[in-house]
Amino acid sequence: MSYNKTPSITAETINQKVRMFTYEPCGGIVRHAQRLEQEIYENPGSLPFQEIIYCNLGNPQALGQRPIKFFREGVRSLREAVADGIAARDGFPSIPDSIFLTDGASSAINMMMQILIRSHEDGILCPLPEYPLYSGSIILHGGTMVPYNLTEDSGWGLEIFEVKSCLEEARASGLTIRAMVVINPGNPTGQVLSMTNQEEIVEFCRKEGVVILADELYQENVYTENKRFNSFKKVARSLGYDHKEISIVSFHSVSMGYYGECGRRGGYMEICGFGADVIDEIYKLASLTISPNIAGQILISLVMDPPKLGDGAFEIFMAEKEETCSSLLKRAKTLHKAFSSLEGVSCNKFEGAMYLYPRLQLPPSAIKAAEKERVNPDVFYVHRLSATGIVVVPGSGFDPVSGKSHFRCTILPGEDKITAMVPRLRAFHEAFMDEFRS
Amino acid sequence: MSYNKTPSITAETINQKVRMFTYEPCGGIVRHAQRLEQEIYENPGSLPFQEIIYCNLGNPQALGQRPIKFFREGVRSLREAVADGIAARDGFPSIPDSIFLTDGASSAINMMMQILIRSHEDGILCPLPEYPLYSGSIILHGGTMVPYNLTEDSGWGLEIFEVKSCLEEARASGLTIRAMVVINPGNPTGQVLSMTNQEEIVEFCRKEGVVILADELYQENVYTENKRFNSFKKVARSLGYDHKEISIVSFHSVSMGYYGECGRRGGYMEICGFGADVIDEIYKLASLTISPNIAGQILISLVMDPPKLGDGAFEIFMAEKEETCSSLLKRAKTLHKAFSSLEGVSCNKFEGAMYLYPRLQLPPSAIKAAEKERVNPDVFYVHRLSATGIVVVPGSGFDPVSGKSHFRCTILPGEDKITAMVPRLRAFHEAFMDEFRS
The missing domain is CATH 3.40.640.10 (Type I PLP-dependent aspartate aminotransferase-like (Major domain))
Incomplete structure (x- = not known):
């Protein structure tokens, strides 16, 4: 050295x-x-x-x-x-x-x-x-x-x-x-x-x-x-x-x-x-x-130092790896599509890691309601969402400024859970927007 | 709370x-x-x-x-x-x-x-x-x-x-x-x-x-x-x-x-x-x-929360525990006796933990030799000892003042190793004292 x-x-x-x-x-x-x-x-x-x-x-x-x-x-x-x-x-x-x-x-x-x-x-x-x-x-x-x-x-x-x-x-x-x-x-x-x-x-x-x-x-x-x-x-x-x-x-x-x-x-x-x-x-x-x-x-x-071609464990290892990676991608796509289709939500491309980081454009009255509770809008939204049993992390935990209009969601729940989660998420979001749109 | x-x-x-x-x-x-x-x-x-x-x-x-x-x-x-x-x-x-x-x-x-x-x-x-x-x-x-x-x-x-x-x-x-x-x-x-x-x-x-x-x-x-x-x-x-x-x-x-x-x-x-x-x-x-x-x-x-009387694992567990503890005590006694018998070495009672912490009274010329090498006497002794393949920790690592005349030795090597170590230790110590006694 x-x-x-x-x-x-x-x-x-x-x-x-x-x-x-x-x-x-x-x-x-x-x-x-x-x-x-x-x-x-x-x-x-x-x-x-x-x-x-x-x-x-x-x-x-x-x-x-x-x-x-x-x-x-x-x-x-x-x-x-x-x-x-x-x-x-x-x-x-x-x-x-x-x-x-x-x-x-x-x-x-x-x-x-x-x-x-x-x-x-x-x-x-x-x-x-x-x-x-x-x-x-x-x-x-x-x-x-x-x-x-x-x-x-x-x-x-x-x-x-x-x-x-x-x-x-x-x-x-x-x-x-x-x-x-x-x-x-x-x-x-x-x-x-x-x-x-x-x-x-x-x-x-x-x-x-x-x-x-x-x-x-x-x-x-x-x-x-x-x-x-x-x-x-x-x-x-x-x-x-x-x-x-x-x-x-x-x-x-x-x-x-x-x-x-x-x-x-x-x-x-x-x-x-x-x-x-x-x-x-x-x-x-x-x-x-x-x-x-x-x-x-x-x-x-x-x-x-994973198994290499010719090693006994190689085939099972590769099959598992492939299965996990393609499942992760599938889950990411499902979630990305779901988030992108919500009113006032846009979602970045998913290239890597394990997260989607959607952007929320909340109605002014939702932002006011958050102010009244003395929390950031992202925290307000995420807290409401948790009452449906879905836990994501408020964006302000990652960036005190731009994070106020974001949250982070892992792509990790199993495919069946993600499938079950999407309608719950959609129903919550629609009700939330309806509540604060007026 | x-x-x-x-x-x-x-x-x-x-x-x-x-x-x-x-x-x-x-x-x-x-x-x-x-x-x-x-x-x-x-x-x-x-x-x-x-x-x-x-x-x-x-x-x-x-x-x-x-x-x-x-x-x-x-x-x-x-x-x-x-x-x-x-x-x-x-x-x-x-x-x-x-x-x-x-x-x-x-x-x-x-x-x-x-x-x-x-x-x-x-x-x-x-x-x-x-x-x-x-x-x-x-x-x-x-x-x-x-x-x-x-x-x-x-x-x-x-x-x-x-x-x-x-x-x-x-x-x-x-x-x-x-x-x-x-x-x-x-x-x-x-x-x-x-x-x-x-x-x-x-x-x-x-x-x-x-x-x-x-x-x-x-x-x-x-x-x-x-x-x-x-x-x-x-x-x-x-x-x-x-x-x-x-x-x-x-x-x-x-x-x-x-x-x-x-x-x-x-x-x-x-x-x-x-x-x-x-x-x-x-x-x-x-x-x-x-x-x-x-x-x-x-x-x-x-x-x-170890096995309790009546649990299936209890007897083997107790036998293993008893065997280990009595072996540790045996090893401690062997080492304690060995250290105590060395010229210029006294050794504290062994009540608990896993260590003996013997005290060294080294000849003035050994202390001078240590000074010449710009190390503490305990480090000097321990370093010499390591040349016989026995590694202990210099006392100055535990106390910068009183530690200069101590070293710490675990009681953990197996009984056979301790038995083999004692004559090596004794031979080293005698040669060390002979070298610096004059």
């Missing part, structure tokens, strides 16, 4: 609270022992003992269940599987030491915010609408969210000159811009960024010395023929930029895709373009919660 | 960064829907629909696997099992709504530090030696650690008048003392607090309005006939103090005990004596990482 030529993120410029604490149970002595263990593995007989006895951690799986090998070699091989999967996906190398396995993507995102944010003078570029984990985590770690707008009229695309002007304005106000969050495919918006758009983002972040925090959780959920998923790392490498020239962190999870194993809490982040000393600090920070759960670690490695 | 009469921890006095963010995907509308669902469950037919369709979260287990019921009713019943187990253990009631299931105890501890700490002017009383998750988490969240000493000569007991003077000194310097961490049974020290000592702590924290953060991870690891584990909540209730009079958070985990399932990342915290608005903020903070892993949630409920 080597440094950026002019790295914006160094051990000196991360959140110094992370550097200040020590955590010896997973500290220097343990890593020294791991090197000895590797030495025994590679050159048997080279040391005067055959195995390491780990008396450092209160990990009772050492009770004769051979967990030590599992934690050491086992976990290493899981990270290798993930790195291999990334390399196969992108056509560019990935190294296991750049992979951190995590309990879902959320804990990885929180960890990176904790590393990057030193004070409220550190700004993070973040889309609006956004998944509120980002704004929440930025606020929680004491930073400043610097929003940039996605524009509904261009299919929730991103205008790089607007992002640039957000960055410049933020800098003029005294902020240091540390990173740019990009959610692709989009949540809640369901868009898939074009290659051109991604290239612009890479050029911009490289030039400005801004880390790309790439939410790539929905990389397997692309439903349009015209676009495909490209990781930001692939885009950067395709443009000829290596780890010395741009810093990218990619987040992924077992919760999405065609697998949807939320309850397993498996995930990884791939960290590219940071110095070894920063990686050490991230490792220490990760050690504070000991380790992600093993089942989730195994699952994310399987997600990234 | 009701408030302390003069609660030190209210929604107004927690870390305001937690209050500042919103997280709608798990927000008000969802809790409203959950109330509707409860209504359907309790009074079937009372609402014009039979089930809630959750279109709010991108949780694809809704893909026909009936996960919604599991997440809602299932998880409720897991928390009920934990609460029942606590009630059975303590003889005092515990309510499911006070239980937060977590990915191991570490994430729960981090979450509470994040809630309690507003700035570096907030102090947390913390023992020395301590498990460095505490100091790490306090620093990470921007607070000030206020150490109190455990004294080796009294078997790592705690003198309440000393804690009081630490608190007063800290207050005089402008700090607000928010909480007191107590690790019982102790890590790294292996002591079990006496009932009298626990009562003093409860009286002290109640009087001073200080939250008790009770690390009760080793509650099943008590090996002495003379003492037993008592939760701080039980001690407080036995003294007649209810949730209005004292705030206690108890942490537990599947990683310790006779089960030792570290890799599962299961845990809970029981939160007593906080207002409902504080609980709401903790719920929101917990939602930022979505949920703990399901397997870990199930496991912690089983840990707290």
Whole structure:
């Protein structure tokens, strides 16, 4: 691992609270022992003992269940599987030491915010609408969210000159811009960024010395023929930029895709373009919660290294995957058609992720009624809708301004449920409009 | 849930960064829907629909696997099992709504530090030696650690008048003392607090309005006939103090005990004596990482609600538990005897937890050699020891001062490994002492 030529993120410029604490149970002595263990593995007989006895951690799986090998070699091989999967996906190398396995993507995102944010003078570029984990985590770690707008009229695309002007304005106000969050495919918006758009983002972040925090959780959920998923790392490498020239962190999870194993809490982040000393600090920070759960670690490695042609499991796996993906698309189409047909509702194209994000044009008297209840119009509508047993998320949870006229609806309920839901939704909406039209 | 009469921890006095963010995907509308669902469950037919369709979260287990019921009713019943187990253990009631299931105890501890700490002017009383998750988490969240000493000569007991003077000194310097961490049974020290000592702590924290953060991870690891584990909540209730009079958070985990399932990342915290608005903020903070892993949630409920006399699994379960516990004790005794017999090494009594914390009196020339290498004497010794394949943790990782003459060793390697380790340890130590004695 080597440094950026002019790295914006160094051990000196991360959140110094992370550097200040020590955590010896997973500290220097343990890593020294791991090197000895590797030495025994590679050159048997080279040391005067055959195995390491780990008396450092209160990990009772050492009770004769051979967990030590599992934690050491086992976990290493899981990270290798993930790195291999990334390399196969992108056509560019990935190294296991750049992979951190995590309990879902959320804990990885929180960890990176904790590393990057030193004070409220550190700004993070973040889309609006956004998944509120980002704004929440930025606020929680004491930073400043610097929003940039996605524009509904261009299919929730991103205008790089607007992002640039957000960055410049933020800098003029005294902020240091540390990173740019990009959610692709989009949540809640369901868009898939074009290659051109991604290239612009890479050029911009490289030039400005801004880390790309790439939410790539929905990389397997692309439903349009015209676009495909490209990781930001692939885009950067395709443009000829290596780890010395741009810093990218990619987040992924077992919760999405065609697998949807939320309850397993498996995930990884791939960290590219940071110095070894920063990686050490991230490792220490990760050690504070000991380790992600093993089942989730195994699952994310399987997600990234699925059965291949010729493997025994291949056919059933492909059939299941295909069935799930085509069912998801079918459900999305049904819901999209239903929303689009409602009075005063328009609905964006559905390209990826798992959400529709319809726009509501409510009658003025409905907006007044919401005001009277001191809630946003979207909350008012969504709350009324919930009285029919249908739960969606108010748009203002994703964007305090434009969200007031939106809500987010997953495409995930089973086909039969969606079929049953559509007439209920229609009846509710018609009654709602009738009530407030006059 | 009701408030302390003069609660030190209210929604107004927690870390305001937690209050500042919103997280709608798990927000008000969802809790409203959950109330509707409860209504359907309790009074079937009372609402014009039979089930809630959750279109709010991108949780694809809704893909026909009936996960919604599991997440809602299932998880409720897991928390009920934990609460029942606590009630059975303590003889005092515990309510499911006070239980937060977590990915191991570490994430729960981090979450509470994040809630309690507003700035570096907030102090947390913390023992020395301590498990460095505490100091790490306090620093990470921007607070000030206020150490109190455990004294080796009294078997790592705690003198309440000393804690009081630490608190007063800290207050005089402008700090607000928010909480007191107590690790019982102790890590790294292996002591079990006496009932009298626990009562003093409860009286002290109640009087001073200080939250008790009770690390009760080793509650099943008590090996002495003379003492037993008592939760701080039980001690407080036995003294007649209810949730209005004292705030206690108890942490537990599947990683310790006779089960030792570290890799599962299961845990809970029981939160007593906080207002409902504080609980709401903790719920929101917990939602930022979505949920703990399901397997870990199930496991912690089983840990707290193990097979009972008459259950089919009871006999095998008891036999396994007994076998593990007696083997742990045997290993502890072997190691204790070995350490105690070494020149210049003394070793504390082993009462509980999973650690021995021997004291090293190294020859002056060894200390000089350490100085020359610019490391603490404990690190110097431990590093040398690791060259024999035995890994322990330097004491300075638990206490920067007294730790320089200690190291922590788990009792967890299998009996055969411990038997093999003792002569290696002895040979190393003798050679080490010979080298530096002159």
